[in-house]
Amino acid sequence: MKIGMIGTGKMGGTLGKLWAEKGxxxxxGSRQPQKVQELAAQVGxxxxxxxxxxxxxxxEVLLLGVPWKAAQETxxxxxxxxxxxxxxxxxxxxxxxxPALGFTTSIAxxxxxxxxxxxxxxxxxxxxxxxxxxxxxxxxxxxxFYCGDDAAAKTITAQLxxxxxxxxxxxxxxxxxxxxxxxxxLWIYLAYVAGQGPQTALKWLxx
Amino acid sequence: MKIGMIGTGKMGGTLGKLWAEKGxxxxxGSRQPQKVQELAAQVGxxxxxxxxxxxxxxxEVLLLGVPWKAAQETxxxxxxxxxxxxxxxxxxxxxxxxPALGFTTSIAxxxxxxxxxxxxxxxxxxxxxxxxxxxxxxxxxxxxFYCGDDAAAKTITAQLxxxxxxxxxxxxxxxxxxxxxxxxxLWIYLAYVAGQGPQTALKWLxx
Numbered sequence: 210m211k212i213g214m215i216g217t218g219k220m221g222g223t224l225g226k227l228w229a230e231k232g233x234x235x236x237x238g239s240r241q242p243q244k245v246q247e248l249a250a251q252v253g254x255x256x257x258x259x260x261x262x263x264x265x266x267x268x269e270v271l272l273l274g275v276p277w278k279a280a281q282e283t284x285x286x287x288x289x290x291x292x293x294x295x296x297x298x299x300x301x302x303x304x305x306x307x308p309a310l311g312f313t314t315s316i317a318x319x320x321x322x323x324x325x326x327x328x329x330x331x332x333x334x335x336x337x338x339x340x341x342x343x344x345x346x347x348x349x350x351x352x353x354f355y356c357g358d359d360a361a362a363k364t365i366t367a368q369l370x371x372x373x374x375x376x377x378x379x380x381x382x383x384x385x386x387x388x389x390x391x392x393x394x395l396w397i398y399l400a401y402v403a404g405q406g407p408q409t410a411l412k413w414l415x416x
Numbered sequence: 417m418k419i420g421m422i423g424t425g426k427m428g429g430t431l432g433k434l435w436a437e438k439g440x441x442x443x444x445g446s447r448q449p450q451k452v453q454e455l456a457a458q459v460g461x462x463x464x465x466x467x468x469x470x471x472x473x474x475x476e477v478l479l480l481g482v483p484w485k486a487a488q489e490t491x492x493x494x495x496x497x498x499x500x501x502x503x504x505x506x507x508x509x510x511x512x513x514x515p516a517l518g519f520t521t522s523i524a525x526x527x528x529x530x531x532x533x534x535x536x537x538x539x540x541x542x543x544x545x546x547x548x549x550x551x552x553x554x555x556x557x558x559x560x561f562y563c564g565d566d567a568a569a570k571t572i573t574a575q576l577x578x579x580x581x582x583x584x585x586x587x588x589x590x591x592x593x594x595x596x597x598x599x600x601x602l603w604i605y606l607a608y609v610a611g612q613g614p615q616t617a618l619k620w621l622x623x
Contacts, residue, residue, distance in 0.1 A: 210572070219545040227548060227580045270572055271534075277523060284530040291533030294569040296562075296576075298540035299523050300600045304609060308597040310526060314518035316484060316506050323491040326498030327478075333505035338426040341434060346621040349556065354602075355503075362501040365417070365477055369503075373434045381605055388605070390515040391598035393507045395561075398588055398595070402511060405622065412619040414553040415612065 213238055213268025215261055215283060217248055220298055221274035229254035238264025262288045270294040277301025277309050307387045317356070317386030330357035330366045331386040334393025336375065337400065337407040344374035344410075351410035353377045354392060356385035378413045420445055420475025422468055422490060424455055427505055428481035436461035445471020469495045477501040484508025484516050514594045524563070524593030537564035537573045538593040541600025543582065544607065544614040551581035551617075558617035560584045561599060563592035585620045 211234045214225040221237070229235040229252050237252075238261040239245040245258035257267075265271055265287035275283045277299050301309030317331035332355035344351045353370035355377060357363045367377035380389060392411065399405045418441045421432040428444070436442040436459050444459075445468040446452040452465035464474075472478055472494035482490045484506050508516030524538035539562035551558045560577035562584060564570045574584035587596060599618065606612045 210576075212576075220540065220543075220548075223545040223548045224540075224580075228576060231579050270576070273527065274540075280523070280527060281530060284527060287531070289533070290531055293534055294537065294566070294572050295527070295531060295534035296537045296539050296569075296573050297524055297527050298538075299527065300541055300597070300604065301523050302601050302604055304605075308523070308601050310523050310597075311521035311594060312519055312598065316487070316508050316515070316517050317504055319517060320480065320487060320491060320502070320504050320506065323488060324494070324497050324502060326496070327500055327502035330501065330503045331505075332503050333427065333431075333481075334507055336427075338430040341427075341430045346623050349619070349621055351621065359501070362503075365501050366503050369417075369419075369435065369477070372438050373431075378606070379610065380602060381610060385602070385605065387518060388598040388602040390507070390517075391519065391595040392602060394509050394515050395587060395592070395595040395599060397507065397509055398511075398592065399585070399620070403586065403588060408623045410621045412556070412621050413606070414556055414558065414617045414619050416553050416615045 211267055211269045213264035213271045215264055215271055215273045215287065216275035217245055218274060221272060222248055224272060225256065226252045229256045236264045236267040261286050265290055268293065270296065273297040273299060275299065306384070312387050315384065315386035315390050317383055321383060328357070328359035328362035329383060330355055330362050331383060331389055332366050334389050335396035335411050339407045340410050341373060346410060349412050350374055350376040352413045354380050354389050356380040356383055356389055358383045376413070418474055418476045420471035420478045422471055422478055422480045422494060423482035424452055425481055428479060429455060431479060432463065433459045436463045443471045443474040468493050472497055475500065477503065480504040480506060482506065513591070519594050522591065522593035522597050524590050528590060535564070535566035535569035536590060537562055537569050538590060538596055539573050541596050542603035542618050546614045547617050548580060553617060556619050557581055557583040559620045561587050561596050563587040563590055563596055565590045583620070
């Protein structure tokens, strides 16, 4: 397959290298022609390098791996990409607020506003009740993601989860519910809309 | 520990039962006194049942497990909960749009608007480049979550992921990026802010 890598950072560079090794024809595109020639030579396997527009014209499949701030300009410099597969891997993050776009609040924060004296913890969004009864998935215990602004309240939550066999993972302050609620939605979607059913769970892997 | 269960659905009912079995003092609170008395008797281990306000007054730890639409009224009927740990597990979901609150768009949808002819797939948000080189975590391959509106483009993405050892999971249409981008942010947060480092990944467990 002819793959145009738009952006040659760690992700684009590594993916391009791996796909070239698997026999795909890879063309790296960047605004820095010197850098991209070196990368292509390093990767070998016939990998080529050039401009963003050249990579976009070359690939049947394009991988867009640039910073969010550069995304609009980069997309517009690709030229005509009608009908091409465009795999975008852009993470736009504001470390104080979550994803850069479209995320403004959460149910957890709203509940904390309604009960301002309570030590609110957001948890269990992505855990099915059947998982509570059988948290082990072939040696892997399902993860209990939780977040909150009160450390002691979070410790209690983690203990209550661990007691029933879940693997608690502290996900930071309460506004991180802007992530955990979508994780919960993803789980619900896969189980009930995509038809995978409730014998499914999310796991935080670590080594 | 004295735990007040606010809401007695599948999640609250099951968690209350498990925690009662572990020796905690559990009080189920509901707007349906009859139902809650039956539940408490069924659970045994000294579990009690009563109103939402009674459960809220009883527990040092409260678990709020009610539908999002009932959340405000329920929180307001709890009475004074100052200083109490309030574990909220509310999922408010609109199956067409994602979480009920605070989520309006995504980078993927914006990129698709900029490149309207392209067959955009959102992927790799929660995969570190080092994970690309070593996708196996002790027998579990890291999951490649992806979404998009073009089925063939998604199949290509899944194949390109599987070839390099990732476990591809189709997460539905492109607006599901409203979930995958927060999943990506969660991963970044845990790795870099919470200090767990890049030797971490998310896994979709299934049995």
